[in-house]
Amino acid sequence: MSRVVQKYGGSSVATAEKIKRVAQRIAERRRRGDSVVAVVSAMGDTTDDLIDLARQIDARPSQREMDVLLSTGEIVSSTLLSMALHVEGLDAISLTGAQAGIQTDEVYGRARIAAIDTARLERELGTGRVVIVAGFQGISENFDVTTLGRGGSDTTAVALAAALHADACEIYTDVAGIFTADPRVCPQARPLRDIGYEEMLELATTGARVMHARAVEVGAIYGVDILVASTFDAAAPGTLIHRETTMEQGNKVRGITHQDRIAKVTVRRVPDSPGIAARIFEPLAAANISVDTIVQNASVEDLTDLTFTVAPGDLEGALEVVNKLLPVIGGSGVVSAPDLGTVSVVGTGMASAPGYAALMFRTLFDNQINIEMISTSDIRITCVVDAARVGDAVRALHAAFELDRG
Amino acid sequence: MSRVVQKYGGSSVATAEKIKRVAQRIAERRRRGDSVVAVVSAMGDTTDDLIDLARQIDARPSQREMDVLLSTGEIVSSTLLSMALHVEGLDAISLTGAQAGIQTDEVYGRARIAAIDTARLERELGTGRVVIVAGFQGISENFDVTTLGRGGSDTTAVALAAALHADACEIYTDVAGIFTADPRVCPQARPLRDIGYEEMLELATTGARVMHARAVEVGAIYGVDILVASTFDAAAPGTLIHRETTMEQGNKVRGITHQDRIAKVTVRRVPDSPGIAARIFEPLAAANISVDTIVQNASVEDLTDLTFTVAPGDLEGALEVVNKLLPVIGGSGVVSAPDLGTVSVVGTGMASAPGYAALMFRTLFDNQINIEMISTSDIRITCVVDAARVGDAVRALHAAFELDRG
Numbered sequence: 001m002s003r004v005v006q007k008y009g010g011s012s013v014a015t016a017e018k019i020k021r022v023a024q025r026i027a028e029r030r031r032r033g034d035s036v037v038a039v040v041s042a043m044g045d046t047t048d049d050l051i052d053l054a055r056q057i058d059a060r061p062s063q064r065e066m067d068v069l070l071s072t073g074e075i076v077s078s079t080l081l082s083m084a085l086h087v088e089g090l091d092a093i094s095l096t097g098a099q100a101g102i103q104t105d106e107v108y109g110r111a112r113i114a115a116i117d118t119a120r121l122e123r124e125l126g127t128g129r130v131v132i133v134a135g136f137q138g139i140s141e142n143f144d145v146t147t148l149g150r151g152g153s154d155t156t157a158v159a160l161a162a163a164l165h166a167d168a169c170e171i172y173t174d175v176a177g178i179f180t181a182d183p184r185v186c187p188q189a190r191p192l193r194d195i196g197y198e199e200m201l202e203l204a205t206t207g208a209r210v211m212h213a214r215a216v217e218v219g220a221i222y223g224v225d226i227l228v229a230s231t232f233d234a235a236a237p238g239t240l241i242h243r244e245t246t247m248e249q250g251n252k253v254r255g256i257t258h259q260d261r262i263a264k265v266t267v268r269r270v271p272d273s274p275g276i277a278a279r280i281f282e283p284l285a286a287a288n289i290s291v292d293t294i295v296q297n298a299s300v301e302d303l304t305d306l307t308f309t310v311a312p313g314d315l316e317g318a319l320e321v322v323n324k325l326l327p328v329i330g331g332s333g334v335v336s337a338p339d340l341g342t343v344s345v346v347g348t349g350m351a352s353a354p355g356y357a358a359l360m361f362r363t364l365f366d367n368q369i370n371i372e373m374i375s376t377s378d379i380r381i382t383c384v385v386d387a388a389r390v391g392d393a394v395r396a397l398h399a400a401f402e403l404d405r406g
Numbered sequence: 407m408s409r410v411v412q413k414y415g416g417s418s419v420a421t422a423e424k425i426k427r428v429a430q431r432i433a434e435r436r437r438r439g440d441s442v443v444a445v446v447s448a449m450g451d452t453t454d455d456l457i458d459l460a461r462q463i464d465a466r467p468s469q470r471e472m473d474v475l476l477s478t479g480e481i482v483s484s485t486l487l488s489m490a491l492h493v494e495g496l497d498a499i500s501l502t503g504a505q506a507g508i509q510t511d512e513v514y515g516r517a518r519i520a521a522i523d524t525a526r527l528e529r530e531l532g533t534g535r536v537v538i539v540a541g542f543q544g545i546s547e548n549f550d551v552t553t554l555g556r557g558g559s560d561t562t563a564v565a566l567a568a569a570l571h572a573d574a575c576e577i578y579t580d581v582a583g584i585f586t587a588d589p590r591v592c593p594q595a596r597p598l599r600d601i602g603y604e605e606m607l608e609l610a611t612t613g614a615r616v617m618h619a620r621a622v623e624v625g626a627i628y629g630v631d632i633l634v635a636s637t638f639d640a641a642a643p644g645t646l647i648h649r650e651t652t653m654e655q656g657n658k659v660r661g662i663t664h665q666d667r668i669a670k671v672t673v674r675r676v677p678d679s680p681g682i683a684a685r686i687f688e689p690l691a692a693a694n695i696s697v698d699t700i701v702q703n704a705s706v707e708d709l710t711d712l713t714f715t716v717a718p719g720d721l722e723g724a725l726e727v728v729n730k731l732l733p734v735i736g737g738s739g740v741v742s743a744p745d746l747g748t749v750s751v752v753g754t755g756m757a758s759a760p761g762y763a764a765l766m767f768r769t770l771f772d773n774q775i776n777i778e779m780i781s782t783s784d785i786r787i788t789c790v791v792d793a794a795r796v797g798d799a800v801r802a803l804h805a806a807f808e809l810d811r812g
Contacts, residue, residue: 050482054489057422057425061492062488065499066485069485075475075477079474080460083471086468087463096474098504
């Protein structure tokens with residue numbers, strides 16, 4: 001008998017009918033003798049609907065109240081899944097984040113799990129019950145409800161798997177695992193059998209939406225093996241995220257990710273003095289504008305161009321902040337481009353083998369795709385390109401790095 | 407500066423727009439210097455919608471899970487009202503039943519409040535905040551969510567008023583107070599200026615839906631004066647429920663209540679032996695059938711007719727139970743009538759003055775309304791009549807007892 005933590009996403013529990021099917025899957029597993037904890041997201045569009053409701057009252061609602069409000073979505077689905085398990089003849093109980101002992105800091109809207117008190121979970125599991133945990137939420141030291149941010153239910157599941165010393169952590173979703181590229185953009189994309197934590201993190205932060213980056217981090221820290229698989233296609237094996245042992249073998253590029261729409265802001269010819277970056281990016285952070293890639297060109301005559309990317313919705317706000325700063329920091333002007341995207345090549349192999357960057361740039365050049373910006377990590381190369389060419393870039397790179405072959 | 411507990415019902419917070427108007431009312435009160443705790447029900451039909459959702463999964467869902475599910479409705483409205491108060495420029499915080507310290511027993515679906523730990527409430531009020539409490543819910547000793555049953559938010563409000571030693575407890579609803587009869591049935595009905603706890607209890611249990619009976623009980627025990635008034639009609643003074651001092655004065659009948667539809671079951675000629683009632687009503691209770699009025703006729707030759715009323719939806723189940731019992735207890739047969747109603751006359755005066763019952767029976771007779779059953783308490787007379795004649799009975803009695811005059 002092994003102990004498993006499963007997570008079912010919002011699309012897997014979107015209707016009463018789907019909840020019943022999820023219950024059947026869990027029941028099968030339980031009847032095989034396994035001990036099961038299931039983490040659930042809110043049903044379908046519930047979270048968005050609740051956000052809309054709040055915005056009808058306050059355009060910028062209190063984040064503390066927002067967290068309490070949004071936490072109800074996962075509580076609803078957890079109780080319904082528990083009821084569906086009763087129909088399957090199983091003993092089951094739903095627990096809120098607070099009841100499941102998920103203690104967080106008090107950063108509303110993106111709280112981090114501080115610790116998990118597993119006493120109640122162990123007690124319920126000890127009686128043979130299936131335990132359903134409302135994902136995405138926790139409780140602060142002051143007994144206030146917090147949420148972990150978008151995709152937080154993944155983090156709940158991986159953290160519970162670590163705290164409960166589970167034998168397996170399974171993330172069920174509406175796709176068959178982690179793909180070499182987004183299948184909607186690249187028909188040749190195929191699911192990966194397995195992938196390492198670091199690579200998965202790079203994929204998640206550069207556009208792969210299947211798995212929440214923070215959940216992967218928690219998995220890496222505690223060595224939790226995470227299987228990402230399809231809820232309703234039991235035949236597909238899914239992708240195992242783990243401490244990879246096959247690093248030296250085969251194709252070193254594992255996936256191509258992309259972001260459809262980003263905007264770019266360049267501050268021209270600012271004096272390259274110490275602290276200049278902080279003087280630009282601190283006010284942006286204060287305005288709650290999340291900056292993605294940052295590139296600073298080499299100085300010419302102690303003047304430098306500083307370029308960064310933001311979400312399109314943040315462009316106007318970013319320009320406002322930067323234009324206000326310009327007289328203070330002394331740049332020659334600000335230019336922006338709204339219709340850009342990114343394409344990234346990810347793989348641990350590239351850390352030790354040369355030629356990956358060259359192949360990427362050559363491939364884009366051969367396809368007449370202009371590169372606007374470049375940024376890299378040890379295991380990733382990202383190019384900012386025209387938004388209209390993102391799909392072409394993904395398909396070309398997928399072929400060039402021989403990901404089509406499996 | 408006084409301290410007030412207010413309660414806003416589901417129709418008062420049914421939309422974002424109405425929530426904003428409630429916030430304006432609360433803000434006015436707060437700005438006058440009063441300290442405010444507001445208890446809210448779930449928005450509009452939320453509770454019914456959640457029940458429907460649960461029934462799509464399980465026709466008889468676990469009551470423990472049902473309580474967690476339903477509690478989310480009040481949590482949602484409490485957070486939205488808190489946001490709306492922020493828009494009004496007030497400091498406000500929503501608290502769940504658990505956070506508000508409302509400790510209950512573990513009888514899911516109809517839990518009773520055991521105690522209220524006011525530490526957090528006092529702390530929040532101490533900082534000048536308006537505190538919004540999610541009504542209808544509490545937390546058991548085992549940290550499980552419970553609900554107080556239909557209308558439970560009234561009970562939350564009155565219990566909080568008692569625990570916080572509030573100067574006032576105000577129940578806001580979509581009608582202008584407690585009426586001498588239901589205005590939809592009896593156009594002559596008028597709102598009462600005040601009424602005693604006992605009378606209000608009788609009105610609440612015999613058909614007046616405005617106020618939850620358990621809330622009145624709590625009010626009576628702790629001596630909480632309860633004002634029932636209209637949310638959006640500030641001009642109407644409402645009705646004060648209190649320990650009445652005007653008992654000896656004026657008209658002794660205070661109100662006429664009715665129930666539109668009840669069903670009657672008679673077990674014919676059962677042996678009048680000790681314990682016979684228990685042997686019939688214990689199996690009914692076990693089948694979760696709530697029995698209302700019970701009448702046992704005088705025995706003839708040690709055989710008696712036992713009659714009771716149930717909700718129409720329970721008639722089939724009740725007949726099944728009783729028919730199964732018949733061979734065991736030895737009655738001559740079971741008869742039932744599905745289309746009945748009740749009409750009740752309530753007033754403390756009738757405990758000490760004669761003639762009320764006579765006037766009631768005479769009035770019904772004069773209107774050719776046949777009486778099927780009679781039951782009485784010290785301050786109430788209830789007649790079971792044909793469902794089709796309930797409205798006529800209410801109007802005739804309202805006139806006969808001179809309630810039209812005000």
